[in-house]
Amino acid sequence: MTSCHSKIQYLLRVGSILLLAAGNLLATDIWDQASPNDDTPANTRNALIPGDAAQRHDVQAKAGPVADQDWYRLVVAAGHSYEVRVGGRQEDCFDFVGPNFRVLDADLVELTTGFDYPGADAVQTATRATFVAPTIEVVYVQLVGDASCTATSEYSIQLFDTTLLSPFFTTAGGFESFYRMLNTTNAIIVGDLTFFNSVGTVLATVEVTIPAGGSSPTFNTGPSSFNIADGQAGPVRFTHDGPPGGILIDAFAGIFGTTTAVLPLKFERAQ
Numbered sequence: 001m002t003s004c005h006s007k008i009q010y011l012l013r014v015g016s017i018l019l020l021a022a023g024n025l026l027a028t029d030i031w032d033q034a035s036p037n038d039d040t041p042a043n044t045r046n047a048l049i050p051g052d053a054a055q056r057h058d059v060q061a062k063a064g065p066v067a068d069q070d071w072y073r074l075v076v077a078a079g080h081s082y083e084v085r086v087g088g089r090q091e092d093c094f095d096f097v098g099p100n101f102r103v104l105d106a107d108l109v110e111l112t113t114g115f116d117y118p119g120a121d122a123v124q125t126a127t128r129a130t131f132v133a134p135t136i137e138v139v140y141v142q143l144v145g146d147a148s149c150t151a152t153s154e155y156s157i158q159l160f161d162t163t164l165l166s167p168f169f170t171t172a173g174g175f176e177s178f179y180r181m182l183n184t185t186n187a188i189i190v191g192d193l194t195f196f197n198s199v200g201t202v203l204a205t206v207e208v209t210i211p212a213g214g215s216s217p218t219f220n221t222g223p224s225s226f227n228i229a230d231g232q233a234g235p236v237r238f239t240h241d242g243p244p245g246g247i248l249i250d251a252f253a254g255i256f257g258t259t260t261a262v263l264p265l266k267f268e269r270a271q
């Protein structure tokens with residue numbers, strides 16, 4: 001009984017090894033063996049969720065030669081801003097810039113293209129793309145490898161929600177709300193501050209440019225600045241093209257000409 005059991009175990013083990021070997025011979029993507037059919041948006045099973053750890057995949061030239069391409073479906077919320085970050089030894093078999101790194105909407109219309117991570121050295125070690133999710137909440141990322149390189153080139157890919165959310169602003173009772181954005185990076189960041197009323201209707205969207213390593217002026221909801229009508233209150237959203245943690249916001253509500261009754265306003269990263 002024991003001997004027979006051992007033989008079965010042995011055969012199962014050999015069978016598993018043979019299956020793994022066959023998988024390796026057939027696979028064009030050593031990290032994607034669980035879902036090798038990721039070459040089109042329709043058949044990909046790769047999903048990127050903000051906040052998840054980086055995934056590891058690879059691109060390897062196929063017979064032909066044909067460049068391997070990997071597609072990812074992104075789990076996003078309409079109106080939020082995101083960063084897709086790609087890392088790896090890009091000097092080898094891939095260069096995820098321009099048409100080799102694209103973010104596309106459900107109709108496969110390009111939202112943006114990849115560009116160098118701020119402060120990257122001459123040897124590219126990481127690449128990023130930022131975008132704002134459209135109303136149709138389906139977004140894809142397409143990465144294309146080199147057609148002629150037969151080595152396997154591993155890379156990492158990760159999605160971040162970079163949106164900052166504040167539960168409350170007010171222009172009621174003589175109050176105005178004040179905002180100053182701080183840029184923690186060495187590149188210019190451009191963003192949109194959007195004010196909503198209590199039932200979610202957009203009251204105003206204002207574009208703000210924050211200099212590298214610097215801060216914006218202190219804007220406010222008064223007539224000479226953002227000009228939000230009196231008597232309003234609701235949440236505020238800041239979306240931007242910087243990396244996660246690239247923007248900090250100082251905000252408070254107060255009354256012009258007084259130093260009393262200052263109410264702190266808080267922003268948190270969306271999750």
Ligand SMILES: [Ca+2]
Pocket residue numbers: 028029032057058059060068069070
């Ligand atoms: Ca691949």
Ligand SMILES: [Ca+2]
Pocket residue numbers: 029036037038039068069070071
């Ligand atoms: Ca692929």
